[in-house]
Amino acid sequence: MTIDLEELYKDLHSNPELSFQEVRTAGIVAGHLENLGFTVHRNVGKTGVVGVLDNGPGPVVMLRADMDGLPVKEATGLDYASMAVGVDHEGKDVPVMHACGHDVHVSCLVGAVEALAGQKQDWQGTLIAVFQPAEEWGGGAQTMVADGLYGLVPKPDVVLGQHVAPFPAGWFGIRPGVTMASADSLNVTLHGRGGHGSRPETTIDPVLMAASATVRLQGIVSRELAASDSAVVTVGQIHSGSKNNIIPETATLGLSIRTFSDPIREKILGSIERIVRSESTASGSPKEPEFDYEERFPLTVNDESAAGRVTAAFRAKFGDAKIIDPGPVSGSEDVGELATAAGAPLVFWFLGGVDASYFKDWAETGRLPEDIPSNHSPYFAPIIQPTLTAGTEALVTAAREFLGSPK
Amino acid sequence: MTIDLEELYKDLHSNPELSFQEVRTAGIVAGHLENLGFTVHRNVGKTGVVGVLDNGPGPVVMLRADMDGLPVKEATGLDYASMAVGVDHEGKDVPVMHACGHDVHVSCLVGAVEALAGQKQDWQGTLIAVFQPAEEWGGGAQTMVADGLYGLVPKPDVVLGQHVAPFPAGWFGIRPGVTMASADSLNVTLHGRGGHGSRPETTIDPVLMAASATVRLQGIVSRELAASDSAVVTVGQIHSGSKNNIIPETATLGLSIRTFSDPIREKILGSIERIVRSESTASGSPKEPEFDYEERFPLTVNDESAAGRVTAAFRAKFGDAKIIDPGPVSGSEDVGELATAAGAPLVFWFLGGVDASYFKDWAETGRLPEDIPSNHSPYFAPIIQPTLTAGTEALVTAAREFLGSPK
Amino acid sequence: MTIDLEELYKDLHSNPELSFQEVRTAGIVAGHLENLGFTVHRNVGKTGVVGVLDNGPGPVVMLRADMDGLPVKEATGLDYASMAVGVDHEGKDVPVMHACGHDVHVSCLVGAVEALAGQKQDWQGTLIAVFQPAEEWGGGAQTMVADGLYGLVPKPDVVLGQHVAPFPAGWFGIRPGVTMASADSLNVTLHGRGGHGSRPETTIDPVLMAASATVRLQGIVSRELAASDSAVVTVGQIHSGSKNNIIPETATLGLSIRTFSDPIREKILGSIERIVRSESTASGSPKEPEFDYEERFPLTVNDESAAGRVTAAFRAKFGDAKIIDPGPVSGSEDVGELATAAGAPLVFWFLGGVDASYFKDWAETGRLPEDIPSNHSPYFAPIIQPTLTAGTEALVTAAREFLGSPK
Amino acid sequence: MTIDLEELYKDLHSNPELSFQEVRTAGIVAGHLENLGFTVHRNVGKTGVVGVLDNGPGPVVMLRADMDGLPVKEATGLDYASMAVGVDHEGKDVPVMHACGHDVHVSCLVGAVEALAGQKQDWQGTLIAVFQPAEEWGGGAQTMVADGLYGLVPKPDVVLGQHVAPFPAGWFGIRPGVTMASADSLNVTLHGRGGHGSRPETTIDPVLMAASATVRLQGIVSRELAASDSAVVTVGQIHSGSKNNIIPETATLGLSIRTFSDPIREKILGSIERIVRSESTASGSPKEPEFDYEERFPLTVNDESAAGRVTAAFRAKFGDAKIIDPGPVSGSEDVGELATAAGAPLVFWFLGGVDASYFKDWAETGRLPEDIPSNHSPYFAPIIQPTLTAGTEALVTAAREFLGSPK
Numbered sequence A, B, C, D: 001m002t003i004d005l006e007e008l009y010k011d012l013h014s015n016p017e018l019s020f021q022e023v024r025t026a027g028i029v030a031g032h033l034e035n036l037g038f039t040v041h042r043n044v045g046k047t048g049v050v051g052v053l054d055n056g057p058g059p060v061v062m063l064r065a066d067m068d069g070l071p072v073k074e075a076t077g078l079d080y081a082s083m084a085v086g087v088d089h090e091g092k093d094v095p096v097m098h099a100c101g102h103d104v105h106v107s108c109l110v111g112a113v114e115a116l117a118g119q120k121q122d123w124q125g126t127l128i129a130v131f132q133p134a135e136e137w138g139g140g141a142q143t144m145v146a147d148g149l150y151g152l153v154p155k156p157d158v159v160l161g162q163h164v165a166p167f168p169a170g171w172f173g174i175r176p177g178v179t180m181a182s183a184d185s186l187n188v189t190l191h192g193r194g195g196h197g198s199r200p201e202t203t204i205d206p207v208l209m210a211a212s213a214t215v216r217l218q219g220i221v222s223r224e225l226a227a228s229d230s231a232v233v234t235v236g237q238i239h240s241g242s243k244n245n246i247i248p249e250t251a252t253l254g255l256s257i258r259t260f261s262d263p264i265r266e267k268i269l270g271s272i273e274r275i276v277r278s279e280s281t282a283s284g285s286p287k288e289p290e291f292d293y294e295e296r297f298p299l300t301v302n303d304e305s306a307a308g309r310v311t312a313a314f315r316a317k318f319g320d321a322k323i324i325d326p327g328p329v330s331g332s333e334d335v336g337e338l339a340t341a342a343g344a345p346l347v348f349w350f351l352g353g354v355d356a357s358y359f360k361d362w363a364e365t366g367r368l369p370e371d372i373p374s375n376h377s378p379y380f381a382p383i384i385q386p387t388l389t390a391g392t393e394a395l396v397t398a399a400r401e402f403l404g405s406p407k
Helices: A005-014 A023-035 A102-118 A140-146 A206-224 A262-282 A304-318 A335-342 A387-402 B005-014 B023-035 B102-117 B140-146 B206-224 B262-282 B304-318 B335-342 B387-402 C005-014 C023-035 C102-118 C140-146 C206-224 C262-282 C304-318 C335-342 C387-402 D005-014 D023-035 D102-118 D140-146 D206-224 D262-282 D304-318 D335-342 D387-402
Strands: A039-044 A048-055 A060-066 A085-087 A093-095 A125-132 A158-168 A177-180 A182-191 A231-240 A250-259 A290-293 A300-302 A346-354 B039-044 B048-055 B060-066 B085-087 B093-095 B125-132 B158-168 B177-180 B182-191 B231-240 B250-259 B290-293 B300-302 B346-354 C039-044 C048-055 C060-066 C085-087 C093-095 C125-132 C158-168 C177-180 C182-191 C231-240 C250-259 C290-293 C300-302 C346-354 D039-044 D048-055 D060-066 D085-087 D093-095 D125-132 D158-168 D177-180 D182-191 D231-240 D250-259 D290-293 D300-302 D346-354
Touching: A005 A023, A005 A102, A005 A387, A023 A039, A023 A048, A023 A102, A023 A125, A048 A102, A048 A140, A060 A102, A060 A335, A060 A387, A102 A125, A102 A158, A102 A346, A102 A387, A125 A140, A125 A335, A140 A335, A158 A335, A158 A387, A182 A206, A182 A262, A206 A231, A206 A250, A206 A262, A206 B206, A206 B231, A206 C206, A206 D206, A231 A262, A231 B206, A250 A262, A262 C262, A300 A304, A300 A335, A300 A346, A304 A346, A304 A387, A335 A346, A346 A387, B005 B023, B005 B102, B005 B387, B023 B039, B023 B048, B023 B102, B023 B125, B048 B102, B048 B140, B060 B102, B060 B335, B060 B387, B102 B125, B102 B158, B102 B346, B102 B387, B125 B140, B125 B335, B140 B335, B158 B335, B158 B387, B182 B206, B182 B262, B206 B231, B206 B250, B206 B262, B206 C206, B206 D206, B231 B262, B250 B262, B262 D262, B300 B304, B300 B335, B300 B346, B304 B346, B304 B387, B335 B346, B346 B387, C005 C023, C005 C102, C005 C387, C023 C039, C023 C048, C023 C102, C023 C125, C048 C102, C048 C140, C060 C102, C060 C335, C060 C387, C102 C125, C102 C158, C102 C346, C102 C387, C125 C140, C125 C335, C140 C335, C158 C335, C158 C387, C182 C206, C182 C262, C206 C231, C206 C250, C206 C262, C206 D206, C206 D231, C231 C262, C231 D206, C250 C262, C300 C304, C300 C335, C300 C346, C304 C346, C304 C387, C335 C346, C346 C387, D005 D023, D005 D102, D005 D387, D023 D039, D023 D048, D023 D102, D023 D125, D048 D102, D048 D140, D060 D102, D060 D335, D060 D387, D102 D125, D102 D158, D102 D346, D102 D387, D125 D140, D125 D335, D140 D335, D158 D335, D158 D387, D182 D206, D182 D262, D206 D231, D206 D250, D206 D262, D231 D262, D250 D262, D300 D304, D300 D335, D300 D346, D304 D346, D304 D387, D335 D346, D346 D387
Parallel strands: A060 A125, A060 A158, A158 A346, B060 B125, B060 B158, B158 B346, C060 C125, C060 C158, C158 C346, D060 D125, D060 D158, D158 D346
Antiparallel strands: A039 A048, A048 A125, A085 A093, A177 A300, A182 A250, A182 A290, A231 A250, A231 B231, B039 B048, B048 B125, B085 B093, B177 B300, B182 B250, B182 B290, B231 B250, C039 C048, C048 C125, C085 C093, C177 C300, C182 C250, C182 C290, C231 C250, C231 D231, D039 D048, D048 D125, D085 D093, D177 D300, D182 D250, D182 D290, D231 D250
């Protein structure tokens, strides 16, 4: 290969960009695609890039990577750590970090398209590489589709993608059916009555209201779901107040909700609203709380048959021992929107990114170690190799499973 | 008079400035002082202004007003409401409002110095007018003293000042001894472990930690103090998180604590630290919480004898019915720093600022109505008259009580 | 004297009886009264005893002591500690203790009537000694009145009484006007839906509901009252569940609320109901919570003039240094019912009961030590002397202040 | 059959007995066993009964039913509802109810042994019927073993049992491997400092401490476990206080914890202790909380092979449509102790007990209706038929699967 994937990875890692602001990243990948002979479409869904390599009649295979970073201040101490600052959607300066490994996904996909472009004699069909913006906001895939993706490129026969995960590097997690959770993002505004910090009796304290609601919301997962139900209710943001001696007017909560079925999702959303309204009433709020639902991630569901083919191909390529079924994962993805809009089957898998030495007790206990910095942590740091090589080979292997043989 | 105080007041109200940024306000008051023949010192304690009017041998009387506004978004709907935006100490744009009536204090002091300058034939001594910055941050008076105030002007024989309050306009609250509470401002940082919003098991959630601490802190006032103890523990700020699907690393609480005695103050501060540390431990925090105490407001204590003289003068001027003893007030002030540094007695009183019609049930119930927007509320809106006239006359009356008679 | 008050005290202390069950105590005091020449009425208000000593024309003075103990397991380790067991109003066996010093009150009143009976030549009028049942339940005084007390004995010209308190023994606390708080006792029943401990999703957990309500109620005193307001909201009982692996149907809370004014009382009761209803709604309760108000203690208000006379008499008898104004006390009493029903002035004072050595820092700090076991504590243990002598002398002194002089 | 199972069931239901007090029930079943020709051992493990029917050489099959009721006040309104009162282990009178269907288990086992005794010509081997006490306390099976069960009867080749569950009557839930959760029962004592309800400042309030701990414990399941982990932490009991105006010394919590793996169990128990200790510290408790672990239920694990045989036999007998895999169930059982002590395989299944009409949406939604009164609810009321007949036939079918054929 001529592209140095490790260099590319470190460069992307040092220069993360927020959702729909992936201009530099898009430029880099578009340049590589052009160099490799792809027809390139830029600015598909604001900052998305799509490349098409037509290699004769045959199946159309779409490979997808997401490009955006997160408003997290990197604390890994790596020599290629990010010191980037971005402007969030409220116009505020925030630190930015590739805390979810999208730099891994981009690097592996660049590596895979280079490899596939170099072995055109060995396959036939059409290869589509999608570098998607704004996966973290949940709107990137949908925005590409709405912006006319499938007018620019043919609808694929299969959509393939991967996500780095806290498994041993070199290992893969893949399963048929439900693979990742549905995710809802909900912003709540609670209304108090502001006033002087020394005169609470003239106010309705939104800080206590929001804190009480946050505490009370824990009861949904702990008391309202069966042990066998899987769901997560996270209050990822709580904000109220501008000065210690002022009791503020309002407080806001930002929630992320993960579910694996519609009845559980509806039950949880109903319970959240019930609890928040009740805590508002408990404080004697002058005004009903407001619930603002942001874009939703659907369930990520792998096609049974296509996932079976990829699994078999991975077993053959990497060995049975390195292929696991992680069960349904509580994270969420919007890659499914690309498949759904095309009416195509989806296969999405997890790519191990952690030094294997962490996992010595895994076989025995059956539990993943919990002290590995998770995705979105400021300490998130996948090991570069064998992660990049494995991820590149996985994309090539899966693509070749569906691409045709040359006549 | 030639200065239109109502115009001045509306202009100040429309143009509030944050602590230590009162440049425009300082320019206006310095201009008036110079026009009235005062010797003017600018930039005393960053943005403070002091004027001296030497009117022959005799007592030295200091009148003080504070100038700063607050980071509150005005919601009064007044036609002179503030739409100002300032930059807070973190460099963030914030709305600014005169939500604590310092514009009233400045206007009344300008009116009072004009009146006293116009009646120089009737009194003898030295009049000092202090327009102090940064009362809201608690450092303004101390900064003026540290910046050499008493090298520039003579030490006063008495320090006089006032604050607008939720009494009927035209009324005054004054008492000997403890008048306002001690105030501590405390910032707490709680440490969790960040990660993905869908994988709480890999994190230590600082949002729940901070919310639990906030809820638990209520027990200090409700359970650890006697019914007869007076104190306030306000969590005026709670902040954690940057995105709904990220569990953050840390959370911050901003507290304001009001007390009237040292043993109670120490007990409360000890309880806050104990509770916050325990809630941190309850979450399994990887790191002790941090406690950052900001500048403290001392108790505001009126000199018994001097307060008695002012009270008597007010009764004579305004009528007994309009002079009340409000008891110790839970608000705080740093005006006492000016008196303490001079070794002078302090007299500080409250100036009613609310339409008298709100108070029809007061006599009967003995309780102030609680739906008057309190100081620091976005709806705080003192009635212009008779507030300005009464406040001006009060300063003149009190000053004349201590200034000498012409020979 | 012939009655050994210390022996009497220890005997009463070792044999406490619950409210309206003071049969043994009543028998003892009735015997003493009869021996001293009083006309004795037994079973006035179930277990109450009243003695009348007619000593010619003149003022009628009523002295009152309360007799009942509490369902507390004594932990003082005293050699005369109670090991008594009683049957509570639900028919359950409970330990019983004189944890509120009613044994002191009874002993001192026995001592006082013996002293006054022995000095009949020195005074004139009618002496009434009331040994009241069931002060702790709040119904004792009212029950005696309803049972015809003032048909049996003349209406008094003044009602006098005392309560042992955490002051130095030999000292007295007395004040005109509001002396003790109003008390409300409120039982709350919260409704969940019971089920198996392993299947919370089929239930509505009343344990979490009750715990959340208890926590949330702290916000009333901490956030809804002014620093200058005095009130106490105690959840003295919380009960739910019969077996760890059963989620119960209901939970109960028992509250005691102390206030010093009607508006604050009404505000607090309203807030309690609002919060409890909201927490019930937050849990999705199938049924509104129930609020059962038990008998209420009124404010205890001393007559200004009569209290002034007693204060002066105490200063003359015990010395100025030992007479203090404790301010309004958050405890409550029903002695006022006896005065109100008679249209007579009330004077009620506090009798120090603690070793003076505890108080060495008092003068300096102005705060009572908080580690003295309070009334109702299992460690409550007034020092016997000089408490008993001082309490006896106080009753005699106050009574003589109002009784007439012999012609 | 000659025994009227419906009559027997109603009689048992009307006369429930608490754990280790099943004297009447034991007498009834022992009588039936004797009438049927079994050798009967009484008082095995206090109140347990074991019957042995030797029918020639061949496999030894143990059928087990549990006999005890619960301290729940029945609220079903059935005409055979229990009005029984028992004495709990603290000597307190409590209502008793068959709220967990052990009356169904006993009735079905009586029916099964009658049927098997009547068809002795059709099978060969030894049949053991165990009527076990005290399943609800977790000690019954262990007590029978410790009391010499396997000295009295031969060790079985298989142990079979069933539990009524919220499925349609006539259906069965059965699975290989982990079938029911491990259960721990934990009693926690929290120490405060008691005192007068009006003087919280002299106390450390254990009610608030216990309530805060209960609320905070919710965070274990909601924040410390992965979405894919299954566990339940129930606070089934909270008790503190004897009188509204007394702040008590202590509070107690009673927890039931359900887990499916040792690492999760240990993590949860550690988190409970950490949180409870922290909440004790937050209140400034004078003494560490105490943790008293009661007897533990092990995981209930079905033998893979034996469970496969029973499943196949049920499918043949009742039809495929009525046999489901309920997944691991969060309830717990001690039946496994009988198998473990014998070194025998266990097969334990669930017997539907609810009118099928409740389940019309089940197929569609995949979720069991949650408004069916769960086991341990005061409204728990299995439908009598076809429950009893199905349960009887299931025991017979499973027993015959393992018993030998006659030569």
